[in-house]
Amino acid sequence: MKKYIDQGKNDTRSGFGAGLTELGRTNPNVVALCADLIGSLKMDQFIEENPERFFQIGIAEANMMGIAAGLTIGGKIPFTGTFANFSTGRVYDQIRQSIAYSGKNVKICASHAGVTLGEDGATHQILEDIGLMKMLPGMVVINPCDYNQTKAATIAIAAYEGPVYLRFGRPKVANFTPPDQKFEIGKALHLIEGTDVTIVATGHLVWEALVAAENLEKQGISAEVINIHTIKPLDVNAIISSVKKTGCIVTAEEHNILGGLGESVARVLATNQPTPQEFIGTNDTFGESGTPAQLMDKYGLDNKAIENAVIKVIKRK
C-alpha cells in the first residue's frame, strides 16, 4: 500500500497565504480584500508586496462581497478573505445576487471552517458552508486537504473564470501532498488503490482517511482512498469507477452530513450505481469549544470513526 509521509505539520490557511503571495508576483490582475482578519488569513505578505492591490474593508462582509463583485468589472480577480462563517452564511444573499447570479469572477476564500477552529466555539465553527455554496448555480466549491494542496488550489483558481468558494482551516495538520503539485479543479486524486471499500474524503479528513486505511490494512481490509478536493463539480467518474470495484463507500468531511460532500456522492451513486454508503461528518448539530483533537474525537471525525464506518459498510455489501 502506498504510504504518505507528513512533511511537517502546517495550516491550510498558510497554504492560502503562500498561494496568494505567489499570485501577487505573477498575476497583476489579482487583488485581495479582507474584513479585519489579515493575520488569521495569512495575507500579510501579499499586502506588503502589493499594497495598492489590497483593500481593507473593515468588519463589513456584505460590503466586501459587493465591492469584490464590482472589482471584476474592469478585469480584476478579487480574492476575499475572512472566516468561513462570515464568508457564506453571513453574506449569502450578497454572494447569490451580486456574485453567483451575476456570474462574477470572485474567489471567496474562507478560513477557520469546521469544528477544528477549536476554542472559539460554535458561533465561528460553520458546518453548513459547503451545502450553502454548492447549491448556488455555477459556484465551484473546493476544500483542499493540506498546506501544499491549498497553495496549489489558490493559484489554480485565479486561472479559472467564474465564482469559486475555497474552504480551508485553522489548525496545523499533516502536510503530505507534493509541494509542486498541479491542481486540477474537479479532478479527484486516487491516493491509495484498494479493493474492499472506497473512502472518499475532503479537507482535513483526507489525512484521517489515510491513517484509517493503514490501520485497516493491518486487519486485512484493502481500502481505496480518494481525495475529493473539489466538491463541485464532483468527479463523478472517479467515484463510480471506484465503487464498481469495491462495492461500498464511506464519505468523510468536516461538515454537516446534511448538505455536504456525502450527500453529493449519494446522489451520484443513487442515479448511477446504487451502493451501500456510510457518512462521516457532523450530524445535524452545532460544534462547541474544545481543542481540535477533542472535537474531532467527540464529533466522530477522526480516523477511528472512519475505520468503524468502513467495517460497518463492508458488512452491508
Place this chain on the structure above:
Amino acid sequence: MPRLEELQDLTTQVRRDILRMVHKVNSGHPGGSLGCAEFFVALYNELMELNEGFDMDGNGEDLFFLSNGHISPVYYSVLARSGYFPIDELNTFRLINSRLQGHPTTHEGLPGIRIASGSLGQGMSVAIGAALAKKLNKDNHIVYSLHGDGELQEGQNWEAMMYASANKVDNLISTIDLNGQQIDGSTDKVLPMGSIRAKFEAFGWDVLDIKEGNNLEAVVDGLKKAKSMTGKGKPVCVLLHTIMGNGVDFMMHTHAWHGKAPNDEQLEIGLAQNPETLGDY
C-alpha cells in the same frame, strides 16, 4: 429642434414605454420608474461618456449601476433607446425566455447591464468596487449608481457609505431617489430615516440636492454640478427629489403604484397624458 426639447420628447416616450411594458404583463413597477424617467434620460444622454457597443469591463467609459432593480422598466426603455438592444425587445419584458427579466440581470446577457439587482441594498458596494477598479486601471471615468430612499433601510448601504468616504472613492456619484414612498406607505410612516443629507454628510460624503427631480433641465444641471464635484477626495451623493408615478396624474404622490400595473382603461388615460413622440415600440 433644441436639445432640451428632444430630451423632453424622449422622456415622454420613455414614460409611454414604461406604462405599456407593465400593462402588457400586468406586473412590474411603474411608480418608481416614472419618477426616474428624467434622471435616466439625462444620465444616458447628457452626462455619461459611453463607448460604442457594450463590453462588461467598461474600460474607458462611465458606468452606471441600478441598485433598486425593481425600476427595471425605465432602465430597459432608456437602454434600448440608447442603442444597447433593439427597441422591439421591450415587448418581451417579464415574458418567458426574455433577456428583460423582472429585475435586471447579466445572466441572460442583456447589453448595458453589469450586475444583477433586485434584492435591495447591494448596488453601492458594487459601484464602489467598479470605481476602485477604475482607479487601479488609471481610468478617469465616473461610476454612477441609483438607489431608492426606502432602500437605504438596508444596512449594507451604510457599510458602503463608510467605506467610500474613508477610502476617498471620489469617482463615484450615488443618487438617491427621494420620492418618500415604499411598498407599505410613506418612508416616514414605515421607518422614518430623518435627514438623509445629514446622514450622508456625517458619513463623509459631499451632498447635492436636485430639488426638482422631474424637471429635466434641473436634473441635467444638477448632475453636471455633481460631476464637477468628483475627484476632490470625497464620494458624491445626489439627493434627487422626485414624485413617484410622475407624469400620470392618478399615479402621482402615492405608493399605490409602486408595484401595480394599470388596467386597459388606466393605460389609455396614462398614454393620453403622454402623447407619442418618437414612436412606440
